[in-house]
Amino acid sequence: MDRIAERLADVARSGRYILGPEVEAFEREFADYCGARHCVGVGNGTDAISISLRALGVEPGDDVVVPSFTFYASAEAIASIGARPVFCDVDPETFCVTRESVQAAMTGRTKAIVSVDLFGRLAPDVRGLGVPVVEDAAQAHGARRDDRRAGTWGDVATFSFFPSKNLGGLGDGGAIVTDDDEVAELARRLRFHGSTDKTTFTEVGYNSRLDALQAAALRVLLPDLDGWNEARRRVARAYEARGLGSADGVEPPRFEDEEHVFHLYVVQSDRADELQRTLAEREIGARVYYRRPAHEQPAMADYPPMVDLPGTAEAARTHLALPMGPLLDERAIDEVIAACASG
Numbered sequence: 396m397d398r399i400a401e402r403l404a405d406v407a408r409s410g411r412y413i414l415g416p417e418v419e420a421f422e423r424e425f426a427d428y429c430g431a432r433h434c435v436g437v438g439n440g441t442d443a444i445s446i447s448l449r450a451l452g453v454e455p456g457d458d459v460v461v462p463s464f465t466f467y468a469s470a471e472a473i474a475s476i477g478a479r480p481v482f483c484d485v486d487p488e489t490f491c492v493t494r495e496s497v498q499a500a501m502t503g504r505t506k507a508i509v510s511v512d513l514f515g516r517l518a519p520d521v522r523g524l525g526v527p528v529v530e531d532a533a534q535a536h537g538a539r540r541d542d543r544r545a546g547t548w549g550d551v552a553t554f555s556f557f558p559s560k561n562l563g564g565l566g567d568g569g570a571i572v573t574d575d576d577e578v579a580e581l582a583r584r585l586r587f588h589g590s591t592d593k594t595t596f597t598e599v600g601y602n603s604r605l606d607a608l609q610a611a612a613l614r615v616l617l618p619d620l621d622g623w624n625e626a627r628r629r630v631a632r633a634y635e636a637r638g639l640g641s642a643d644g645v646e647p648p649r650f651e652d653e654e655h656v657f658h659l660y661v662v663q664s665d666r667a668d669e670l671q672r673t674l675a676e677r678e679i680g681a682r683v684y685y686r687r688p689a690h691e692q693p694a695m696a697d698y699p700p701m702v703d704l705p706g707t708a709e710a711a712r713t714h715l716a717l718p719m720g721p722l723l724d725e726r727a728i729d730e731v732i733a734a735c736a737s738g
């Protein structure tokens with residue numbers, strides 16, 4: 396915290412609060428970290444998706460495939476640019492889309508796919524289906540497969556730096572990451588009212604920039620991200636090693652190497668509600684996130700799914716997030732497991 400406070404004071408003294416050197420430095424460092432050519436800092440992870448879709452050429456009336464089992468913003472960002480969210484299913488064991496579930500939802504009007512690295516797990520690669528992919532990596536900073544990180548599994552990737560994320564700032568923030576020079580250039584204009592010089596406005600854009608104060612804080616935190624993610628994986632391994640899977644009807648998440656950064660540690664259980672109550676009685680916080688998936692939200696009534704979503708229904712019914720954080724110790728883990736076993 397002291398290091399962050401010092402950096403924030405430096406920015407306050409500098410008078411450079413909007414874009415400027417701190418944001419540029421973070422953009423360079425985060426692009427390098429992800430292994431991509433460009434990073435464009437924006438106001439939040441929701442705008443990051445909307446701006447990315449527009450930079451890819453998605454227009455009002457176009458279809459964009461998106462899982463329903465995700466935070467609502469993944470779909471909202473599509474509808475808010477006048478495009479149509481077309482909901483696809485997820486695999487209830489990984490909580491992510493599959494290539495097949497995406498293909499099943501594609502229509503002749505599909506112009507893009509938004510895949511989501513949900514709960515910290517990299518989604519399968521869904522490129523090569525004839526339309527560009529936006530990887531919504533809001534929950535998966537640092538996840539890695541085959542030496543390639545979250546942020547490089549689509550034509551564009553989007554991040555949120557909401558405080559609770561694996562890389563979280565001191566308020567709202569987001570980023571767009573891409574190798575595509577033209578998409579990066581257009582995203583840069585769109586985040587700034589569709590302008591490069593504040594005098595000529597070529598697109599109707601957004602006022603959505605990563606704040607210099609947030610960039611300064613994120614620059615302090617970024618070097619520790621891999622260490623925290625490894626600590627989260629240690630907690631996940633400890634849950635299994637100490638016997639969570641043998642608690643009645645609790646299915647721990649399976650994972651390979653560094654593909655998962657455990658933004659959340661989400662188990663499956665047919666008695667998720669009962670388990671949550673049992674844990675609450677012992678003052679252990681467990682949470683259900685997407686019991687009502689995106690397609691069932693009132694605001695999505697105009698976009699009824701065109702395919703069945705059985706995996707989504709199962710995931711919505713059975714998921715339960717148990718305590719997770721880089722500092723969770725073995726005693727706390729044992730208490731959770733004992734509570735699960737007692738319920």
Ligand SMILES: Cc1ncc(COP(=O)(O)O)c(C=O)c1O
Pocket residue numbers: 439440441442465466468469511531533534554555556557567568569
């Ligand atoms: C999967 C997913 N997509 C998008 C968002 C939107 O990010 P933000 O809250 O920064 O707008 C979030 C985070 O809240 C998220 O979890």
